[in-house]
Amino acid sequence: MLVKNYIKKLLLPRNKLIVLTMHQSSDQFDPQRNGKWIWSDTGFFEEQLKFLKSKFKLIRLSEGIEQIKKGKLKGTQVSISFDDGDISIEDFLVPLLKKHKIPATFFINTAYLNGDLRGYWYNIYNYLLHGNEKQQQVVQSMTPFYDVLRNTSNMEQYNEYRLKVEQCGEWIEKNVRFYVDFSFLKKLDPNLFEIGLHGHEHQRFSMMSGEWQKNNLLQNINHLKQFEQFRPIFAIPFGKPMDWNEETIKIARKLKLDIVLSNGGINRNFDQVIKRIPADGIEVPRIFDNLYYYAK
Ligand SMILES: [Zn+2]
Known part of the structure; x- marks a missing residue:
């Protein structure tokens, strides 16, 4: 050794x-x-x-x-x-x-x-980003919000942005x-x-x-x-x-x-x-x- x-x-x-x-x-x-x-x-x-x-x-x-x-x-x-x-x-x-x-x-x-809840901002964003054309279109406008969520230290910003991204969960197919x-x-x-x-x-x-x-x-x-x-x-x-x-x-x-x-x-x-x-x-x-x- x-x-x-x-x-x-x-x-x-x-x-x-x-x-x-x-x-x-x-x-x-x-x-x-x-x-x-x-x-x-x-x-x-x-x-x-x-x-x-x-x-x-x-x-x-x-x-x-x-x-x-x-x-x-x-x-x-x-x-x-x-x-x-x-x-x-x-x-x-x-x-x-x-x-x-x-x-x-x-x-x-x-x-x-x-x-009932499809998940949180991470899995919802990534599913839609790699989804069909409509899903990609919906979630692409969320990219600037998504990008700050992992590292921001601003509570207000975190909650405003994460809710915006998480609301897109309604675009995920029900059987997924x-x-x-x-x-x-x-x-x-x-x-x-x-x-x-x-x-x-x-x-x-x-x-x-x-x-x-x-x-x-x-x-x-x-x-x-x-x-x-x-x-x-x-x-x-x-x-x-x-x-x-x-x-x-x-x-x-x-x-x-x-x-x-x-x-x-x-x-x-x-x-x-x-x-x-x-x-x-x-x-x-x-x-x-x-x-x-x-x-x-
Ligand atoms: Zn975890």
Whole structure:
């Protein structure tokens, strides 16, 4: 082993919880439904699963959190999580996870499960942008609004623009499904899978009032608490530092939720929040070769 690599390895904590976060997978990229940065090819995804299974004991995130809270974390523990409740979870991911008997945690936005709301600005915009001529025409005028939504720090602007884009959801065909539904969640094998919170709606909580954030989380909980697979864990939508604020943390704590981010990073002690490493379309062995990079 190169000295440099040896030192990097020494810098890593011996006992650690690694949580990977992913979104979509299918056998063919569909620009209307799939995002370049949140998708992986199913064959590729299965290769990553096989690698993980051959190297690690895979556990559900709630088990990892429990171990870390009790200070009983031993060696490298790995959990896999999926955000948003994308329909490809039903079509591709759960069948593969079951085949390899790999546990996973699904973070679900409950507002979209019955299809009344078609989703939020991201999936609505991208579906229409790659749709038929009329749909493209409708949504093209939304591009200047869409373009600022991910990064703006102006709450008023965020809400005005996101509603403009989201209103275009009425142009999406009624039979198109973006997300799983309640009956699918109910059927998930409770011995392998668990369900956590991702907001009733998928919005940047930092752009919302405290009142909105609280009501949104309460609705999310009310819809999911009926499931035996439910765990009181909240993966903040988008999950980067600009997507939540102090209020978000305060509200989640008050509701006794464990808080999960998508900021890159590994967990060694219980540190208020659980860090996750984005892993869509990424070769998992490379993540583990470069863990020192996430250890900061
Ligand atoms: Zn998400």
